[in-house]
Amino acid sequence: MKVRVLATADIHIGRRPTRLAGAETAARYSCAQMWLNIVRRAIELEVDLVALAGDVVDHENRFFEASGPLEDGLIELAEAGIPTYAVGGNHDFDVLPKIVDAVGSEWFHLVGRNGRWEELVVAHDREPILRIHGWSFPTATVASSPMDDYRLKADDSLPTLGLLHADLDARHSDYAPVLREELLASPVSTWVLGHVHRPRWEPPRTGPGLLYTGSPQAMDPGETGPHGPWLIELHGPRRIGARQLAMSRVRYETAEIDLTGMTDRDELESHLTASVGQYLADLDAETLEIVEQLSLRLILCGRTPLSSQLELLTRPMVEQFERRYRGTTARVDKISNETLPVVDLQELSEKHDPTGVLARTLLALQSGDTSGEIGDLVRKAHTQMLEAHNASAYAALRSDSPPDAEQVRRTLIRQGRLLLDTLLAQRGPAGEVEELYYQ
Numbered sequence: 001m002k003v004r005v006l007a008t009a010d011i012h013i014g015r016r017p018t019r020l021a022g023a024e025t026a027a028r029y030s031c032a033q034m035w036l037n038i039v040r041r042a043i044e045l046e047v048d049l050v051a052l053a054g055d056v057v058d059h060e061n062r063f064f065e066a067s068g069p070l071e072d073g074l075i076e077l078a079e080a081g082i083p084t085y086a087v088g089g090n091h092d093f094d095v096l097p098k099i100v101d102a103v104g105s106e107w108f109h110l111v112g113r114n115g116r117w118e119e120l121v122v123a124h125d126r127e128p129i130l131r132i133h134g135w136s137f138p139t140a141t142v143a144s145s146p147m148d149d150y151r152l153k154a155d156d157s158l159p160t161l162g163l164l165h166a167d168l169d170a171r172h173s174d175y176a177p178v179l180r181e182e183l184l185a186s187p188v189s190t191w192v193l194g195h196v197h198r199p200r201w202e203p204p205r206t207g208p209g210l211l212y213t214g215s216p217q218a219m220d221p222g223e224t225g226p227h228g229p230w231l232i233e234l235h236g237p238r239r240i241g242a243r244q245l246a247m248s249r250v251r252y253e254t255a256e257i258d259l260t261g262m263t264d265r266d267e268l269e270s271h272l273t274a275s276v277g278q279y280l281a282d283l284d285a286e287t288l289e290i291v292e293q294l295s296l297r298l299i300l301c302g303r304t305p306l307s308s309q310l311e312l313l314t315r316p317m318v319e320q321f322e323r324r325y326r327g328t329t330a331r332v333d334k335i336s337n338e339t340l341p342v343v344d345l346q347e348l349s350e351k352h353d354p355t356g357v358l359a360r361t362l363l364a365l366q367s368g369d370t371s372g373e374i375g376d377l378v379r380k381a382h383t384q385m386l387e388a389h390n391a392s393a394y395a396a397l398r399s400d401s402p403p404d405a406e407q408v409r410r411t412l413i414r415q416g417r418l419l420l421d422t423l424l425a426q427r428g429p430a431g432e433v434e435e436l437y438y439q
C-alpha cells in the first residue's frame with residue numbers, strides 16, 4: 001500500500017517575506033497564508049497525513065498572531081480526516097506544545113516532546129500504515145546531537161518516517177547538530193528534516209533518504225529558487241519518492257549581467273531593462289504560472305568606462321524599476337557592481353609608479369616584443385611553466401601538451417591584467433584624491 005505524506009518545515013507563521021514593495025508584503029504572501037494554502041493542497045491531494053519538521057511558528061511572541069491560523073488549518077485538516085504530526089524546532093519549542101494543548105485534538109500530535117524520542121504509529125481505517133520517529137526541541141538551543149539518545153527500532157513491516165529539526169553536518173551548532181552518518185545508520189525509511197531553509201532531497205541508497213523540505217514560503221533574498229511543501233510517497237520501507245510542490249508565489253533570484261561595451265547611461269538603462277526582460281522570458285511556463293513576485297539581485301560584471309559611476313547610475317533602478325511578464329512582476333532589490341574599469345594602458349604607461357611599470361610591460365608583451373628585458377621575462381616564465389608542467393605531482397595531467405612561447409606570453413598578459421586591476425582597485429578613488437592634494 002502506498003502512503004502519501006505532505007511534508008514541510010520552517011513555515012515561520014507570523015513572518016512575511018522581506019524586500020517586496022510595501023503593499024505586497026501584506027496578507028497574500030504571509031507565511032500564515034502559505035500554511036493555509038498547504039492545508040488546502042493536502043486536502044485536494046487527499047494525503048494520508050501532514051508532517052511538520054519544526055519552526056512551524058516563528059516565535060513565542062507571535063503566539064496570538066500564529067495560533068489562530070495554525071489552529072484554523074489543523075481544524076480544516078481534521079475535518080477532512082487528515083492527521084498532522086509535528087516536532088518542535090528551536091523557534092517554536094515552547095509555543096508549539098501550548099498550541100497542541102490548546103487545540104486538544106486527536107488529529108494533531110506533537111512527537112518527541114521535551115527532547116525525548118517517541119514512536120507513533122499512524123493508522124488508516126484502523127490499519128497501521130506508517131511509523132513515525134520524532135524528537136522535539138526541549139529548549140531554544142541544543143548543542144549536542146539528538147541522535148546520541150536515539151534507541152528506537154524499526155523493521156520492514158511498515159515504512160518509518162524520521163521527523164527531526166536539526167542542523168546537518170554542522171558540528172558546533174547550537175541547533176541540534178547531527179552528522180549524516182548518524183542519520184544514515186538509523187533504521188528509518190526517510191528523514192524529514194527542518195531548520196535549513198534551502199530545500200534538498202537525497203533519495204535513499206544504502207540507508208534512509210534525507211529530505212530538508214526548506215521553507216515553503218521564500219522569505220528573503222538568501223532563499224533563492226523554488227520553495228514549497230513536499231509530497232512524499234512511500235511504496236514500502238525502501239521505495240520512496242519525493243517531489244517539491246513549488247507553491248511560493250514569491251521568488252528571489254540573482255542574475256549576472258555583463259556590461260562590457262556599455263558607454264553611456266541610455267545604453268546602460270536599455271541593456272539592464274532588456275536583460276531583466278530576457279531573464280523573465282527565459283523562466284519556464286510552470287514557474288511563471290506560480291511566481292507573482294520576482295525579487296532580483298543583479299550582479300554587474302564585465303569591463304566598462306561606467307564602472308566607477310554605476311552605484312549612482314543604477315540607484316533609480318533599485319527604487320523604481322518594475323517589469324511585468326504574464327502574471328509575474330519583477331523588481332530589483334539590489335545591484336552589486338563587480339565591473340572593472342576600461343584601462344588605457346598607453347596613458348597609464350606614462351606614470352612613475354608600479355602601475356606604470358606594469359602598463360609598459362603589458363604594452364611590450366602585447367606588441368610581441370621579444371628583445372631585452374621582455375625577452376628575458378618570457379624565457380624565465382617559460383622555464384618555470386615547463387618545470388610545473390613536468391612536475392611529478394601533475395603527472396596525471398601530462399596529456400596536455402607543454403606550453404609554447406606564445407602560450408607563455410598570453411598567460412603573462414592575462415596575469416598582468418589581473419595584477420593591474422588589483423593595483424588600480426587598491427589605489428581607488430581615495431588614492432586619486434590624495435594625488436590631487438599633493439600636486
Ligand SMILES: [Mn+2]
Pocket residue numbers: 055089090091165175194195196
Ligand atoms: Mn530552526
